[in-house]
Structures are given as C-alpha cells and as structure tokens.
Amino acid sequence: MSIFDLGERFLEFLTKVDIGDFQLIEGSPDVDKYDIAIVEGTPITKENKKRLKEVRKKSKILVAIGACACLGGVQEIKDYRGDKKQLIRQIYPNIRGIDNPNIKAVKEIVKVDLEIPGCPINKEEFFRLINQVLEGKIPEIPQNPVCVECPRRNKNCLILLGKPCLGPISLAGCGAPCPASGFLCDGCRGSRKGINLEAMKNALKMKARLSEEEIKNLLERFGKLNELYANKN
Amino acid sequence: MNFMRIRIDHIAKIEGHASFTADIVRGDIKAAKIKIEEGARLFEGIMRDRKDVEIAELGSRICGVCPVVHTFAGFKALEDAYGIKVEEPALSLRKLMMMGQIINSHSLHLFFFSLSDLFGFKSDLELINAYPEKTHDALKIRDIGNRLVEVIGGRAIHPLTPCLGGIRQAPDLEKLKKISDDCKNILPLAIKLGELFINLKYPDFSRKTTFVSLTNFDEYAVYDGKININVGYSTSHIEPKEFLLRIKEFQAKDKVAKRTHFEDESYMVGALARLNHNRDRLNLEAGKLLEKSGLKFPCYNPFYNILAQAIEIIHCLEESIKILERIITQPIKVGEISIAERTDRGVGAIEAPRGTLFYDIKVKNGITESVNIITPTAQNLANLEDDLEEFEQLGGFKDLNAEQKADKIKMLIRAYDPCVTCSVH
Secondary structure, three states: OOOHHHOHHHHHHHHHOOOOOOOOOEOOOOOOOEEEEEEEOOOOOHHHHHHHHHHHHHEEEEEEEHHHHHOOOHHHHHHHHOOHHHHHHHHOOOOOOOOOOOOOOHHHOOOOOEEEOEOOEOHHHHHHHHHHHHOOOOOOOOOOEHHHOHHHOOOOOOOOOOOOOOHHHEEOOOOOHHHHOOOOOOOOOOEOOOEOHHHHHHHHHHOOOOOHHHHHHHHOOOOOHHHHHHOEO | OOEEEEEEOOOOOOEOOEEEEEEEEOOEEEEEEEEEOOOOOOHHHHOOOOEOOHHHHHHHHHOOOOHHHHHHHHHHHHHHHHOOOOOOOHHHHHHHHHHHHHHHHHHHHHHHHHHHHHHOOOEHHHHHHHOHHHHHHHHHHHHHHHHHHHHHHOOOOOOOOEEOOEEOOOOOHHHHHHHHHHHHHHHHHHHHHHHHHHOOOOOOOOOOOOEEEEEOOOOOOOOOOEEEEEEOOEEEEEOHHHHHHHEEEEOOOOOOOOEEEEOOEOOEOOHHHHHHHHHHHOOHHHHHHHHHHOOOOOOOOOOHHHHHHHHHHHHHHHHHHHHHHHHOOOOOOOOOOOOOOOOEEEEEEEEEOOEEEEEEEEEEOOEEEEEEEEOHHHHHHHHHHHHHHOHHHOOOHHHOOHHHHHHHHHHHHHHOOOEHHHHHO
16 A cells, blocks of 8 residues: 555656556456566465465565565464464354464565565655665665654654653664654564664663563564564674 | 356455356356455454553554554444543544545545446556546545545554544644645545546446445444444444344355354445435535436445445545634644553444444453454455345346456446455454
C-alpha cells in the first residue's frame, strides 16, 4: 500500500519499468525473468515458499520489503509463545490443510539482495532506495539508532521520561514517527548493528519499570529475536 | 457441452490472494467456491496473554489497506468492556479518521480495482494510459483520505495516536485547516468521479439478499450504531453483542477463512448494505447523486456495491468538511486517560469500508484472555458464493465462452471489494 501511496511518483515510476507481476493492478501471466523482484509478506503456505524460490531463481535482484518479509513480523509471536499447535486448534475447528510452520523471514528461505524494513515501510525511503537499485547500485541503510532522527520531531526522550522505547537499538530510516505521536519506538525496522542489548534491557527495567515479561513481549513484537542477540557489539 | 469446470487462479485486482472454482453443469453453476490462498497468521491467538491495548495495536497489522478500522474496533471493544465513553473532541477526531479510511479505501477499489472491468480493460496500466486525468483525480481523492488519517493518526498506515478512551495527541491545527480547504476543493472531483460511475453499464444480475450494517438515528452510521438486519420483509435493530450470539461462524474443511450465517442464511455487508439501510441519512451532494442515479431500493444487484462506494466517497468528504468546520475553531485538547479496572467482556463494532467489523474480547486485569475477530469479507464470502451459484442468471451468461465467463466471475468477485488478508487474519 505504501508504494501505491507514492501517488504521482508511483505512476511516473511505472513509466520507467516493465511490470512483470503486480497482482494489485493487473492480472497478466508471469514472465520468465525479473531484473528486480520486490517481495513483501512472510511465506507461510507451501505455495508461498515454492513461489518465493521460483521468483528468486528468475530474478537478478530480490528486494524484501516490510517487517514481515525482513523480520518475520507480528505473526512470529506465535513461535515465541511456544503453543502454536494449541493456538491453531483454538481458532480453527478443522486444522487439516492449514499450514502452521515456524515463521521465517524471506532471507531464511532465499538469498535477499536488499532489505527495506518497517511496519509500515517508509515510502520515501523505499522510493529513494529502489531508484538507486534501478541505477545499478545496492544501497546500504546507515546503521544508526532511531534516536538520531527522533529529536527532529519530538522534544522529549521517552526513556528519560521513564517510558519504554526501543529507539537506541532500532534501525533509523523511518523518521521516528512513533515518538512524534507519543508512542514508543517498538523496533518495527529491526535492530541496527552494534547494539548493547543488556543496556537497553536495563533501561527498560530501571527507567521504564517494565517487568521481564513486558520486556520480552516488547522485543519479540516484530520477530527475529535471535538477530537481536546476534547484532551485539 | 454439458459439463465444464471453471478455475480461476490468482484473481487479480483484489486485496490479497484468492482463486475460484466451479462446475458448470448444463449451464448451471454448481459448487462455486472461493479458495483463499493466504497463510493463517493466527492473530486471535497471538493477542492472548498480552496487554489489552495490543488488541488494537496488533489488530492494525491484520491489514495495510484498512488498518484504521481494526485499530478502532479493538479500542471500541475495550471501551465497551471497561465502560469508557469517548468524549469530544476525540470522538470527532476518530470519526474523521474513519472518513479518511473510507475515502482512501473506496477510491483505491473503485478506480484501480473495479473500473478496468467496467471499461473492459485487462489491466490498470491500460486504464491509466487511457484516462490520465481521471487517474490523477482518483489519486488526489485517495491522497486526501490518507492525509486525514496521517495528520490525525500520526501515520497513514498503522496509526499511532488512537489510544484507550480517545486520541492520545492533538493534530496540528494548521494542517487540519489545510485539509479542510483541500476537502472542499476535492469534493467536486469526487462528484465528477461519481457521475462517471453513474454513467457506466453494470451487469444485470440480482439475487434476494439479506443486508447487515450499523444504523444510527443521528447520522449515516459508520463509527457507531446498532446492527440493522433485514430478513424477508422485516427489519431489526439489535445490539452488536446480540447479533454475535445469533450468527454462526463456521469453517469448512481445508478452509483458512471462516464464513458466517445469520439464522442459516448468508448475508451481505458493505457499501450496498449501508445504502440499502441508511441512504436517507446521506449528506446533501451524496444524496443528490444517488437520486440522479435512479437506483431503486431495495437493490439486490451486488455490482452496485461499486456505485455505492462512489456515493460514499462524496458523503465522507462532505462529512469531513462538516466535522472539521466544527472543531478547527478552537485549540483541540485531548489526552490519554487512565483506567484502573480492566476486567470484563466487550464488543466493538464499526463500519469498515467493506462492511461491519466485529472485535469480541475478554480481558482480565488488563491482559487479553480471548479475542474473536469477524471481518466484513469473512461475512461476505458465503453471500458471494451464493451469488456465484446463481450467476448463470446473469443476462447473456450462457452465450459467453469460457474466458468471458471467467471474466464476468472475476468482475463479480471484485465488485464485493474483498479484503482477503482480513478474512483470514
């Protein structure tokens, strides 16, 4: 949806590229090769996974966009709960034929050349980066914390006010809209490299008075908890 | 040929992934089935044992096209459970966001999903090339819808300012004033778009349908109301809680999206249902356009859901102008409230663009015990399949070849504006 909401710029973008498969606006049959494949969402069904592998084979460059594709997304919470088998039975009387795998990000299934994270993605960032890809580059998102962008739109640091916020460990690039609206940064873009996870947990415990359970719930919201541990100094 | 199987894989120009199969036996369509191809994300499961407000925050993530309605249905369910009344101006701010949601969702569906069908184009790319000015108009209309959500909600997708009891932070008054002006400038474009849709030819198909929507005696119900359901010739107004007790949610084997029946009957929700019930409460220009269309009620032709959406866009722009004029005259004061008692059951019902959305919840000490989410599209699936079973009655259907039949079927599915990812969640 964010891409669509580039509005006039999206229309202009359409004049620069040949669309192979964008089911939202056209139903043409699939093509043999893609220069760029843009993938959103988490592959859950067997069909999803099969199609993802096919698309990877046919594509020179594969770009994963959004928290679901990059991290796993909120649906990954079911894996951290550890009771997905009970959950599915509680929701569906007939579970046969409903895939209930452990949630994987796109890069855990195929090679990904560029990730544009966020829930939702920042359409300005998307537009900027995808145009660089069209020019033949593979851009890198600077590994800054959200804190770098936050003061531009928000006068008061949430943590200093004793409120929870994952800004220090989260990847900047969104423009920090959440603290600007009085909402915490909940890490929807995933963590940046070189984080001090223990310090973050301490700040949440000591300053924001969160319990262990609340800290766990916050960190696991968008998935890929193990990356948090891998991104440490 | 006595027997033909129709199979449409990957129906394009709908939200989400679905396909369709049916048999055509001696001209009659049988066993019409919509197959939902989305994976199950188990939202109703992951919300459990987490903080109550995450019902709304996570619920928003069910859909990128209609996140506002999920957010509000979630908060409304909690407010119902805790006995909280949302006061002004927060209530007006929420209603403005709902107007924005309907405007942005309908304009997307009308122009980019359904119009190609009505013109006979295979792809939107053809439509955009053939009608560049109308495309720009449609984008302007979608954009004002997005801005209403963004300026008040903090973000167009997955809004940030809705909170338990109201809206957390006041929007920038200058930005609101600009939006108010822009709504007035865009209203004529919406009326022009509406006139385009009046003058199109809609397929001639009709099946007696039960309609369900919210109804409210003060206004064209979107944010609040009782459930209005007409079965046969009688109309009832019942509380959402009671409605939920009387519907049956069922899941066929191998089906990842449930369906619902009211007293063993399928029913339809959405713009056409709302017009059937509440058209006498439309705003002025919307009402005038409906009059001009000559549409007779009750209207049982699902293709007119498209025209109904065009009329609702006009209504919502007029409503936004009305609300904005009232609230921009003074500084807007809102804030979070604190609630101590957080244990009870509650239901939140709201009119999403595609129809009535329900969140049925149970919370204890601020932690969610259970959630049942019934989305408009899940409710419409049974009705859509019932329509498809009778679809051979569409004027001229029998004389079409297989590909043309498939095209008409896709058109019907698109007219419902299904939001497939919502139907699964």
